Amino acid sequence: MTTVIIILAAVIALIIGFGISGKRSINVTALTSPGNIGQSGLLGCTFEPDIWMGSIVIRWAKVGVAGLVHEFRGGKDHLQEQDVVFQGRTAVFADQVIGGNASLELRDVQLSDAGTYRCSITTSRGSGAAVLRYQTGAFSIPRVHVQTSSSGDTLHCEAPRWFPQPTVHWTAYSNAGKCLPHAADTSYELNSENITVKVVSFLRNITANATYTCVIENGIAKATGNIKVTDFNITRETSLHMVNLNTESVSSSLPACHWMLLLPMCLLSL
Structure with a gap:
């Protein structure tokens, strides 16, 4: 009886591990x-x-x-x-x-x-x-820059290709960490392929010694443009991240019914 149990265990292991085809x-x-x-x-x-x-x-x-x-x-x-x-x-x-x-x-x-x-x-x-x-x-890295005029400085955030149409929002903080008031105007222009849009957003009346962030995102990607303005210089940083990476794996396996049907055959052959 012990021998039968050992043989059956070995058969089951082989079937599960290798399947009908070997x-x-x-x-x-x-x-x-x-x-x-x-x-x-x-x-x-x-x-x-x-x-x-x-x-x-x-x-x-x-x-x-x-x-x-x-x-x-x-x-x-x-x-x-x-x-x-x-x-x-x-x-x-x-x-x-x-x-x-x-x-x-x-x-x-x-x-x-x-x-x-x-x-x-x-x-x-x-x-x-x-x-x-x-x-x-469609998604692209934004370009951020400051445009100076007699009416004040304006911050531009532009990205050439997006689809679906993204949302755009800004944040503004002083170097001391204080949230600054800001008002932005954003427009979307359909590109020549009639699918993607060019994104242009303006932030007016910006001040020195502050950091401004433009975020463009849809359900696929998120792009960020940071610009830090001081009395002496302007530094920029941009990034683009995918927001919907996914992974799935499925290994083929022998259905349970197959090796269950084989058990009576194994018993009969012993």
């Missing part, structure tokens, strides 16, 4: 940041490395799209089944695949590229997949 599930992880319309984007995907390049198959698919986004196997691209909307716009990093990098470069990002993508990996060690949600929009 291969185990492998860890696949996807990470993405939003795509900037008109520029190149990255859909990140990594997997457990395999020394046999010929055994590695990478398939990228998108929910709602009939064809594949990209396929790479045997060390080469295989794009016969690639959907027309992705033709000429995708690439994997072939020299990094053997190290476990299945990330996809997506060139000339379109607004319609947003959606749910699946990165599926098969190697000699097993298979797995990861799902990610890809957002698209």
Whole structure:
């Protein structure tokens, strides 16, 4: 009886670890940041490395799209089944695949590229997949500067491309940390592609010995422009951060019902 229990435990371990096909599930992880319309984007995907390049198959698919986004196997691209909307716009990093990098470069990002993508990996060690949600929009770093005129100094905060239309808000503090009153005028001008907008915001009647911050943000990105004004000089600092990074991973596994059905067969063979 003890022998039977040991054998059954070993069988279950093998089935769970390797599956019906004799291969185990492998860890696949996807990470993405939003795509900037008109520029190149990255859909990140990594997997457990395999020394046999010929055994590695990478398939990228998108929910709602009939064809594949990209396929790479045997060390080469295989794009016969690639959907027309992705033709000429995708690439994997072939020299990094053997190290476990299945990330996809997506060139000339379109607004319609947003959606749910699946990165599926098969190697000699097993298979797995990861799902990610890809957002698209437009975002850019602002330029902040002071314009001097006879009516007083005006602070300008401009960013060339945003979508969806962002909100803009300012903060103003004296060097002593006191919140200063401020009133800004913000306008949005549609760019030539009729999707993105140019953002221009003015802050009038600024004073020396204070720090002003312009924040531009939507649901995808947040850009900040800081400008510190003193009696002697002006210093600037800008930054851009993505606000919606996401990561998901799913490893393929053997359904419980499969190995439960195998148990009676194992018992009968003992």
